[in-house]
Structure formats: C-alpha cells, structure tokens
Amino acid sequence: QQPVQSPQAVILREGEDAVINCSSSKALYSVHWYRQKHGEAPVFLMILLKGGEQKGHEKISASFNEKKQQSSLYLTASQLSYSGTYFCGTEMSDNAGNMLTFGGGTRLMVKP
Amino acid sequence: DAGVIQSPRHEVTEMGQEVTLRCKPISGHDYLFWYRQTMMRGLELLIYFNNNVPIDDSGMPEDRFSAKMPNASFSTLKIQPSEPRDSAVYFCASSSWGGPNSPLHFGNGTRLTVT
Numbered sequence: 116q117q118p119v120q121s122p123q124a125v126i127l128r129e130g131e132d133a134v135i136n137c138s139s140s141k142a143l144y145s146v147h148w149y150r151q152k153h154g155e156a157p158v159f160l161m162i163l164l165k166g167g168e169q170k171g172h173e174k175i176s177a178s179f180n181e182k183k184q185q186s187s188l189y190l191t192a193s194q195l196s197y198s199g200t201y202f203c204g205t206e207m208s209d210n211a212g213n214m215l216t217f218g219g220g221t222r223l224m225v226k227p
Numbered sequence: 228d229a230g231v232i233q234s235p236r237h238e239v240t241e242m243g244q245e246v247t248l249r250c251k252p253i254s255g256h257d258y259l260f261w262y263r264q265t266m267m268r269g270l271e272l273l274i275y276f277n278n279n280v281p282i283d284d285s286g287m288p289e290d291r292f293s294a295k296m297p298n299a300s301f302s303t304l305k306i307q308p309s310e311p312r313d314s315a316v317y318f319c320a321s322s323s324w325g326g327p328n329s330p331l332h333f334g335n336g337t338r339l340t341v342t
Contacts, residue, residue, distance in 0.1 A: 117269070145328070147330065147331070149331075155335065156318060156333035156334060156335050156336055157270070157318070157331075157333050158333070159330040159331060159332070162328055162329075162330060164328065202269075202270065204331075214272060214275065214283065215272070215331065216272070217269055217270040218269070219269045220269060220270075
C-alpha cells in the first residue's frame with residue numbers, strides 16, 4: 116500500500132526544474148506533500164484532494180490525477196533552499212481518517 | 228504556537244533497557260500520531276490517537292512497544308525491552324482533525340540508538 120515515488124534522487128543546478136512523481140496501486144482520496152531537511156522534521160507543503168486540482172506554493176506546485184492514481188510535484192527555478200527529501204503521503208479512498216502512508220522519499224540536491 | 232514538542236532529542240541506551248519517548252502535541256489538535264523513520268523502511272505509522280483514545284495500533288511492531296495518551300497534551304511511546312533493531316528516529320505528529328484536508332505537524336523527533 117506504500118506509494119511509489121520516482122525518481123529516488125535528483126541533482127539540480129540552481130534555476131533548473133524538477134518533477135517528482137508519486138504513484139499508488141489503489142484509489143486515492145488525497146495526497147500530501149512534505150519536505151524534510153537533513154536532521155529535521157518533515158514540513159508540510161500542500162494537500163491535494165481527489166478531483167484533479169492543482170495547487171501552488173511559491174514556485175512549487177502539484178497536481179493530482181485521480182484516474183492514474185498519481186500525483187506530481189513540480190519545482191520550478193529551483194533554489195538552494197529546495198534541497199531535502201520530499202515525501203508524498205497518501206490516503207486511500209476507503210479510509211479518510213487521516214492515516215497517511217508515506218512513500219520512500221525523493222532526495223533532491225540543488226547545487227549553485 | 229510552540230509546535231509539537233518531543234523529548235528527548237537523542238537517546239542512547241543498551242539493549243534490554245526500557246526507553247520512554249515523550250510528546251506534547253499542538254494545543255487544540257485532536258489527533259496524535261507516532262511515526263518511526265529508518266533508512267530501510269522510511270516513515271512508518273506506529274499508532275494514532277483521536278481525543279486521547281488509541282484508534283489504530285496495527286503498526287506497532289511488537290508487544291515490546293506501547294503507547295499512551297493520558298490527556299490531550301501528553302503522549303508517551305515506550306519500548307521495553309529495547310533491541311538494537313529499534314534504533315531509528317521516532318516522530319510524533321499532530322493534526323487538528325482527521326479529515327483529508329488536515330496537514331500533519333511533526334515534532335523534531337527523537338533519535339534512538341540501542342547498543
């Protein structure tokens with residue numbers, strides 16, 4: 116039931132773009148995205164509910180494709196502060212009790 | 228807003244010893260979660276509470292693990308006896324309600340090392 120994230124790691128130069136994907140084998144009710152810097156706690160970025168909506172937070176946005184049971188996180192014009200590990204957390208359609216199952220994470224490194 | 232507070236930040240103990248991790252959720256949050264993070268298994272949900280009542284503990288690995296929430300502002304996760312494979316970072320998180328639009332607020336975690 117754990118969602119699958121891809122890629123596992125990505126290295127960018129400042130200003131470059133990246134896409135992180137999160138896929139589930141089961142129908143999804145919502146997808147959460149979190150970023151964790153080394154030695155720190157995961158920090159909430161955004162939530163997407165089923166319906167295919169897209170959300171944005173500064174230069175970080177995400178989409179949710181309900182049919183494909185997939186969410187993508189888009190980082191545009193990346194900054195050094197974007198470095199960290201990104202996790203998606205999914206809620207299944209049949210369980211809306213906020214029991215998140217997290218993917219394995221995508222490690223992002225932004226270099227000058 | 229003080230955020231979710233966990234203690235201790237680091238714990239080093241010997242195999243067989245009892246370990247108690249503590250968590251104070253954000254005031255007013257009805258849900259409290261305990262997660263464990265390791266390189267091999269990622270972030271795993273151990274147990275969660277709603278209004279101080281344990282709702283799902285299916286993620287608790289063994290009987291050696293127990294969790295309590297005696298009141299709305301305090302929770303503990305106890306491991307007795309501890310084993311080296313319990314070494315991990317343990318996070319406590321809280322949310323304001325259990326709906327799908329409720330983000331988790333994580334504490335800074337407790338890094339547990341069992342030798």
